[in-house]
Amino acid sequence: MQTIDELLREAPLFVALEPAQLELIAGCATNVHFEADHVLFREGDPADQFYLVRHGSIALETFAPARGHVLIETVEPGEVLGWSWLFPPYRWHFDARALTEIRATAFDGACLRGKCDDDPALGYALMTRFARVMIERLQWTRMRLLDVYGNVGAR
Amino acid sequence: MSALAEPSLAEATVPRPFAVAERRRETADTWTLELEPLGGPALTPLPGQFTMLYAFGIGEVPISVSGRNGERLVQTVRAVGAVTEAICASEPGAVLGVRGPFGNAWPLELAEGRDLVIVAGGIGLAPLHGALEHALNHRERYRGLTLLYGARTPADLLYRVELAELRERGGLQLEVTVDAADEQWRGHVGVVPKLVGRAGFDPRDAIALVVGPEIMMRYAIEALADRGIAADRMFVSMERNMRCGLGHCGHCQLGPTLICRDGPVYSAAAMAELMEVREL
Amino acid sequence: MTTADAAVLEPGALDALIEALAGRGLRVVGPTVRDGAIVLDELASAADLPTGVGDVQEPGGYRLFERGDGAFFGYAASPHSPKQFLFPASTRLFRARRNGGAAVEFEEPDAPERPLALFVRPCELHAIAVQDRVFLHGQHVDRDYASRRRDAFLVVVECGSPASTCFCTSLGTGPEAEGGYDLALTEVVDGEHRFLARAGSERGAEVLAALPQRPAADADRAAAAEVTAGARDSISRRLDTGDLRGLLERSRESPRWDEVAARCLTCANCTLVCPTCFCSSAEDVTSLDGTESERVRRWDTCFSIDHSYIHGGAIRPSSRARYRQWLTHKFGTWNDQFGVSGCVGCGRCIAWCPVGIDVTEELAALRAAEEVPDADH
Numbered sequence: 001m002q003t004i005d006e007l008l009r010e011a012p013l014f015v016a017l018e019p020a021q022l023e024l025i026a027g028c029a030t031n032v033h034f035e036a037d038h039v040l041f042r043e044g045d046p047a048d049q050f051y052l053v054r055h056g057s058i059a060l061e062t063f064a065p066a067r068g069h070v071l072i073e074t075v076e077p078g079e080v081l082g083w084s085w086l087f088p089p090y091r092w093h094f095d096a097r098a099l100t101e102i103r104a105t106a107f108d109g110a111c112l113r114g115k116c117d118d119d120p121a122l123g124y125a126l127m128t129r130f131a132r133v134m135i136e137r138l139q140w141t142r143m144r145l146l147d148v149y150g151n152v153g154a155r
Numbered sequence: 156m157s158a159l160a161e162p163s164l165a166e167a168t169v170p171r172p173f174a175v176a177e178r179r180r181e182t183a184d185t186w187t188l189e190l191e192p193l194g195g196p197a198l199t200p201l202p203g204q205f206t207m208l209y210a211f212g213i214g215e216v217p218i219s220v221s222g223r224n225g226e227r228l229v230q231t232v233r234a235v236g237a238v239t240e241a242i243c244a245s246e247p248g249a250v251l252g253v254r255g256p257f258g259n260a261w262p263l264e265l266a267e268g269r270d271l272v273i274v275a276g277g278i279g280l281a282p283l284h285g286a287l288e289h290a291l292n293h294r295e296r297y298r299g300l301t302l303l304y305g306a307r308t309p310a311d312l313l314y315r316v317e318l319a320e321l322r323e324r325g326g327l328q329l330e331v332t333v334d335a336a337d338e339q340w341r342g343h344v345g346v347v348p349k350l351v352g353r354a355g356f357d358p359r360d361a362i363a364l365v366v367g368p369e370i371m372m373r374y375a376i377e378a379l380a381d382r383g384i385a386a387d388r389m390f391v392s393m394e395r396n397m398r399c400g401l402g403h404c405g406h407c408q409l410g411p412t413l414i415c416r417d418g419p420v421y422s423a424a425a426m427a428e429l430m431e432v433r434e435l
Numbered sequence: 436m437t438t439a440d441a442a443v444l445e446p447g448a449l450d451a452l453i454e455a456l457a458g459r460g461l462r463v464v465g466p467t468v469r470d471g472a473i474v475l476d477e478l479a480s481a482a483d484l485p486t487g488v489g490d491v492q493e494p495g496g497y498r499l500f501e502r503g504d505g506a507f508f509g510y511a512a513s514p515h516s517p518k519q520f521l522f523p524a525s526t527r528l529f530r531a532r533r534n535g536g537a538a539v540e541f542e543e544p545d546a547p548e549r550p551l552a553l554f555v556r557p558c559e560l561h562a563i564a565v566q567d568r569v570f571l572h573g574q575h576v577d578r579d580y581a582s583r584r585r586d587a588f589l590v591v592v593e594c595g596s597p598a599s600t601c602f603c604t605s606l607g608t609g610p611e612a613e614g615g616y617d618l619a620l621t622e623v624v625d626g627e628h629r630f631l632a633r634a635g636s637e638r639g640a641e642v643l644a645a646l647p648q649r650p651a652a653d654a655d656r657a658a659a660a661e662v663t664a665g666a667r668d669s670i671s672r673r674l675d676t677g678d679l680r681g682l683l684e685r686s687r688e689s690p691r692w693d694e695v696a697a698r699c700l701t702c703a704n705c706t707l708v709c710p711t712c713f714c715s716s717a718e719d720v721t722s723l724d725g726t727e728s729e730r731v732r733r734w735d736t737c738f739s740i741d742h743s744y745i746h747g748g749a750i751r752p753s754s755r756a757r758y759r760q761w762l763t764h765k766f767g768t769w770n771d772q773f774g775v776s777g778c779v780g781c782g783r784c785i786a787w788c789p790v791g792i793d794v795t796e797e798l799a800a801l802r803a804a805e806e807v808p809d810a811d812h
Contacts, residue, residue: 057343071336074344078353099341139374143346144334148368149277149307167575169529169543193538211531211539212721212728235746250539252531396745398716401575404735405714406742408764411684411771416574432687434756 004029007105011052013080013129021122024115028108033101040081040096047092048110050082056102061095073141074099080133085109167401170209170252171195175245176227181313184234185278186243189227190251197226200256202263202285203392203420206230207400209252210241217397217415218242219282220256228253231281231313257400259420261286262390266362270299272354272384274375276347276367277306280313282392282419283366291326299356300327305347308333309340328355347371351378358383365423366392373430376423386424393418393426410435441651441659442643444620444630449481449507451646452590452618456552459642461588464520465554466513471499473513475520478554485510492598492782495791506624511598512781516710517559520551521583522566528579528717528730544579550586557609558601560591560616561779562710568773569713579732588638591616595624595662597670600782602795605674608779610666618643621659631659672782674795675802679776683767686801687759695797696755698790703736705784705792706761711777714742737761762797 008014008022008029017025032051034040041047043062051058058075072094075081081104084092090109116123173190180186192198200206200220206228209215216238222229234243245251263271263286271290275283290300302321306312312331322329330350332343343350347367363384365375372391379389395414397407402416410429412418429435444452456463465478468485478484489502490510502509530542555563567584570577594601594610603609612619617639621631631651634640686692706712716735721728735742737760743750751757769777778794785793 059344068338071340071344074332074342076343076353140346140349143348143370143374146370147307147334148370149311149334168578169541170531172539172541174537209531209730211533212719212725214719215717215730248537250537252539252541394745395750396743401577402573403570403575403577403713404716405737406716406735408737408760408768408772410763411768413772434751434753435687435760 004031004105007052007054012078013052013133015129017125021125024119024122025107025112025126028111028115029105030108032104032106034098034104036098036100036102038098038102040098041092042095043092045092047082047084047090048108049106050080050085050109051104051106053077053079053081054103054105056098056100056104058102059097059099061097063095069095069097073137080130082109083130083134085113086127086130167254170207170215170254172250173228173253175247175249175251178245178247181231181315182311184243185231185313186234187221187229187231187313188242188245188251189224189229190253191227192253193250197223198228198253198256199223200228200285201260202289203261203282204256204258205282205397205400205419206253206255206257207397208232208238208242209254210238210245211250211252213241214238215252215254215398216242217257217400219392219419221281221284222288223285229284231278231284233278255400257415258418261364261420262362263289265388266290267296268298270301270356270361271297272299272301272303272356272361272363272379274303274347274351274363274365274367274379276304276371276375277311278313279366279368279371279392280304283364284314286364291321294326299361301354301356302327302329303332303347303350303354304330305332305334305343305345305350308335309337330354346374348374348378351375351382356382361388363389364391365389369394369430380423386427387422389423390420391423391426392420440640441631441633441656442646442648443651443655444632444646444648446481446505446507446628446630448630448646448648449484452642453478453480455642455645456588456590459552459588460549461552461586462549463552463554465590466508466510466515468499472497473499473510473515475513475515475517475553481507484508489596490598492600492786493791494600494785494793495788497786504624505628506596506622508592508620508622509596509624511594511596511601512556512558512783512786514708514783514787516708516781516783517553517555517563518566518710518713520553521563521587522570522580522713523583524734526579526732528732531728531730533726547579547583550588551583552588552590554590554592555616556594556781557591557612558603558606558779558781559710560589560612561606561608562781563589564615565711565773565775565777565779566713568775573773588618588642589616590618590620591635593619593621593659593663594666595622597666598782598786599671600785601670601780602672602674602782603780604667604670605672605676605795606776606778606780608781610670611663621662623655623658623662625658625661629655631655672785672795674780674798676776679766679798680768680770682798682802682805683763685805687763689801689804691797691800691804692755692759694800695758695792696753698792699754699758700789701738701754701757702789703738704787704789706736706738707734708783708787709765710779710781710783711765712736737764762794765794766798 060073172193176191177189205219234240395407397415398404407414484507527544532540570580591612616635619633714735765777
């Protein structure tokens with residue numbers, strides 16, 4: 001079982017951060033564990049955390065009248081869940097539900113925001129890393145929009 | 156290049172009658188047919204090759220061979236036009252014409268002793284199925300075996316029963332994803348290239364086979380390249396308007412290559428430049 | 436090119452030649468006038484030849500005129516080429532028959548009728564060699580082409596009156612004939628109207644031996660050489676063939692394609708008259724009662740939208756992409772696919788393009804565009 005420090009050093013999200021920065025971040029982190037079907041957060045809840053998934057699969061969902069819960073995307077081991085903690089109004093835009101048993105590291109976003117205010121260099125470093133995560137998600141989402149498997153003639 | 160099963164002069168031009176022995180529905184618009192030769196020897200296509208299937212009075216289309224079942228050809232067809240609709244509607248007992256097999260094969264020998272990574276999107280699993288079958292039947296020849304497969308929705312996944320059995324059996328790394336889930340789906344939701352980042356293989360010693368819509372292939376190759384697989388270790392199956400299968404009708408040209416003759420299997424290195432040119 | 440075994444034929448010997456070929460069971464095909472153009476068709480006698488007819492060709496222009504000298508072959512390339520007969524516009528691939536119930540039987544096509552004897556030009560001889568590469572020397576042999584080609588007797592007529600659209604000299608395909616024929620004729624109309632005849636094969640020698648002739652004197656050989664030399668000198672259209680393959684590969688995004696696309700009608704005339712174009716399509720023709728279906732192969736063209744269609748749409752919907760495909764294939768990727776150039780410099784495409792697009796001009800423009808990379812167009 002990895003310690004949080006080991007995890008942070010290895011995670012692509014925190015690559016090339018200085019030891020002092022990693023220590024700051026580690027100070028805001030705890031390991032968490034959820035059973036399957038546990039709801040991590042709901043749309044509209046205050047977004048003061050983000051997660052680094054280590055084991056299991058989390059479903060990002062939304063609720064639509066007459067459709068029920070719609071599974072938008074799954075977040076897998078090694079991936080980051082949550083960037084709403086970075087921007088006001090700091091509220092979740094989707095529901096998140098554990099599809100399986102989950103082991104993850106949770107980071108206190110409110111705490112980190114404060115540290116970033118005090119240390120702009122840390123803020124810049126985190127912002128660029130999260131930007132990369134978002135860009136990748138956007139790429140994959142755009143690919144789904146293209147509906148590449150669809151029969152062109154039928155559209 | 157891989158060895159080819161060569162048809163005689165007559166078979167190359169005139170179809171042989173094959174009867175539909177079995178017909179299985181895969182998705183709303185896709186069927187798998189098992190075709191039995193009516194007289195004459197069975198065909199021995201290699202994984203990656205294709206045949207020209209002829210529907211009486213309607214026409215001919217190139218269809219990849221998904222596998223062999225004894226003497227039978229196993230081919231998965233998507234109904235997208237008059238000919239494929241007629242083929243998909245053929246009940247057991249109906250007779251179709253078969254020419255071939257044509258084209259080149261997946262370079263499976265190259266993957267022996269290495270990690271074999273198969274990446275498929277949508278109906279792209281059909282031309283890769285033969286390679287997967289071969290690898291499973293000779294599992295000891297390959298170090299790692301990985302199948303990353305995705306489709307638009309769970310209802311669009313091919314070979315679902317077989318995939319479920321594979322998951323039970325083990326012996327390979329199997330990840331399936333969909334672009335959009337239904338109410339029952341509890342697996343991955345996301346695009347196929349996304350699965351590449353986490354898959355367990357050694358990029359320095361892996362061979363990847365990729366088939367899907369061209370957009371998906373481009374992104375999958377990018378993701379595999381990001382992991383560190385060299386362009387000459389990744390292979391794709393290209394599709395263009397193949398009409399004769401013999402290199403004589405000029406339709407399947409993609410720049411300097413004739414897909415029915417030099418392909419349909421190409422290395423990503425060979426295709427990289429060509430795939431970038433619009434309307435080539 | 437040896438004239439060692441040359442003979443001299445009088446104009447009257449042409450009838451004897453045609454008779455000799457027909458007598459061997461060959462279907463004699465050669466030039467004849469029809470509909471204001473010179474076409475290829477069966478010849479019954481020398482009277483069917485375009486005697487005294489000449490042609491004037493230019494970009495987008497073709498017309499015949501009276502020469503006034505009785506020359507039998509005083510013209511250049513016509514809208515027809517040997518492919519009309521070796522690779523017919525329509526031919527049956529196979530027949531499928533329903534035998535009651537679900538059973539279907541497949542029948543091979545009948546063998547074509549009598550073997551051919553073709554009167555061709557030197558550039559056309561090269562065009563035949565190009566199509567041989569496509570249909571005979573690949574992994575699969577085209578049975579229809581093979582059966583027509585196998586016993587074909589080739590009479591090549593060297594050129595004395597090239598058109599302004601000809602550029603065979605740039606491609607080494609004429610105006611002289613250099614092998615690959617059964618019989619070669621050079622028509623001399625200066626002074627005594629006669630033909631220098633050379634055999635290029637045993638069959639050719641046999642046929643030649645049976646014709647009324649006299650041995651060729653030095654003067655005859657010189658006169659014939661002067662005819663082709665004169666033709667060579669009068670060919671004014673030139674093509675710089677230096678690394679055309681590389682040029683076209685590098686020019687995929689050249690703005691010149693937009694320029695030519697603004698003119699090109701994608702009418703496919705060029706592919707129809709081109710002696711090497713070989714694209715084809717097959718379709719089913721069923722009997723009214725649905726018990727029989729013939730699969731027929733027809734000429735196709737890369738200029739049609741349908742040519743590059745895969746389910747969902749055409750890969751090359753724009754005329755820009757289609758013109759680029761044709762020119763790049765003809766002069767560039769044909770080399771990758773078949774090891775030779777696809778063009779033989781006959782100039783037909785230039786004459787028969789309704790808007791007069793000139794391939795030599797287009798290639799020169801692509802070359803020029805390369806040398807001035809950032810010029811405004």
